[in-house]
Amino acid sequence: MLSKFDDYPIHQTPEPIAHPASSDKDVYERYWFNGYSTAGDMYLGIGTALYPHLGIQDCGISIVYEGRQYAYHASARAGAEPSDMRVGPFNLEIVDPMRSCRVMLDRNDTDFACDLLFEGRTGNVEEPRHHFGNGLRKTMDTTRFAQLGHWSGWISFGGKRLELERELSWGTKDRSWGIRPLIGGDTRGAPQPPREGGLFFLWAPINFEDMCIHYQLFEDFKGRPLFNVGAILPVYESPDDIPGVEDETASHMRNLEHKLTFKSGIRMVNDATIAMTSIDDGKRHEVHLEPIFTFRMKGIGYMHPKWVHGQWHGELEMESESWSLDEVDEMAYENQHVQHLVWATYGDRRGIGVLEQVMLGPYRPYGLEGGWQAPSYD
Numbered sequence: 001m002l003s004k005f006d007d008y009p010i011h012q013t014p015e016p017i018a019h020p021a022s023s024d025k026d027v028y029e030r031y032w033f034n035g036y037s038t039a040g041d042m043y044l045g046i047g048t049a050l051y052p053h054l055g056i057q058d059c060g061i062s063i064v065y066e067g068r069q070y071a072y073h074a075s076a077r078a079g080a081e082p083s084d085m086r087v088g089p090f091n092l093e094i095v096d097p098m099r100s101c102r103v104m105l106d107r108n109d110t111d112f113a114c115d116l117l118f119e120g121r122t123g124n125v126e127e128p129r130h131h132f133g134n135g136l137r138k139t140m141d142t143t144r145f146a147q148l149g150h151w152s153g154w155i156s157f158g159g160k161r162l163e164l165e166r167e168l169s170w171g172t173k174d175r176s177w178g179i180r181p182l183i184g185g186d187t188r189g190a191p192q193p194p195r196e197g198g199l200f201f202l203w204a205p206i207n208f209e210d211m212c213i214h215y216q217l218f219e220d221f222k223g224r225p226l227f228n229v230g231a232i233l234p235v236y237e238s239p240d241d242i243p244g245v246e247d248e249t250a251s252h253m254r255n256l257e258h259k260l261t262f263k264s265g266i267r268m269v270n271d272a273t274i275a276m277t278s279i280d281d282g283k284r285h286e287v288h289l290e291p292i293f294t295f296r297m298k299g300i301g302y303m304h305p306k307w308v309h310g311q312w313h314g315e316l317e318m319e320s321e322s323w324s325l326d327e328v329d330e331m332a333y334e335n336q337h338v339q340h341l342v343w344a345t346y347g348d349r350r351g352i353g354v355l356e357q358v359m360l361g362p363y364r365p366y367g368l369e370g371g372w373q374a375p376s377y378d
Contacts (some may be wrong), residue, residue, distance in 0.1 A: 035171030062299025072112035074318035099239035110320035123247030142178035198361020206353030230276035
């Protein structure tokens, strides 16, 4: 099956581009964005993904404003052309590869609509290849990259309309592809014996006026690093000024550290200090993060009890929902994957960004036991 991309010299196999190299049903292509006001009173999340072997394309838009989170979900049969990223009234347009994207949601039967432009402030940062297994089979094998930038445009939801001004609206683009397990997994084969383990993940892209910071790590239940990446990134006024897909002047890091405290009785981070060391000169860089409020990633499908990624809902289905931040069940599984909007302090710089956390199962350095229960302290 040919597509528009087959006219470019980009093939990695003898197959047409629309044919994934792997036959694994969990093959995916995902775009993910966050955005927030520099005043700290709004957070926006957007995600869309294609599952070629499932024939599904889905998307989500969710926003926190005035103490409430609003969410739009949609899922549809995937089309034959991979460059067409429409899901019903939703569309993602690559305006300038690795520099700018446009997210549009036409008027529809829900209360959501938008026309938003993301423009990079920084070059792109490739994260280490993520690969996990369950003992017998590799269940996750992905590549990701991130870019920090500006937002402009408008969004309407819940009877409200917000205008996003470019100089007052920052955020992040996250792009990933490969194999990533979906809810339910593969039920064939012998049951796997119980294995001690858990998932500990932190991700913190931070915007400052004159620079940006990127921080990401996976650790095992003993606190041993699995994958991590850190960088300090120069910023540019216009996407046209970014010197390349990746910025050779970026300062890359090693020895990623974290010191977290938690809210009483739950696993949600209450206060955080992250640090990393420059590969070039050995200087240690420490950033203090103060959460403002918490965005539940279920708003764009992660762990959502109905709109979880890659599920068939029909030829085209969509709906919207909302909930008060004060009424969230902090112990429910669906609420464990979150991004905290945070104030960031780095030396005399004051910035804003997010701290994403997923902490499932035991994690010995902080005394976490069980599935996603509250931390236990001696």
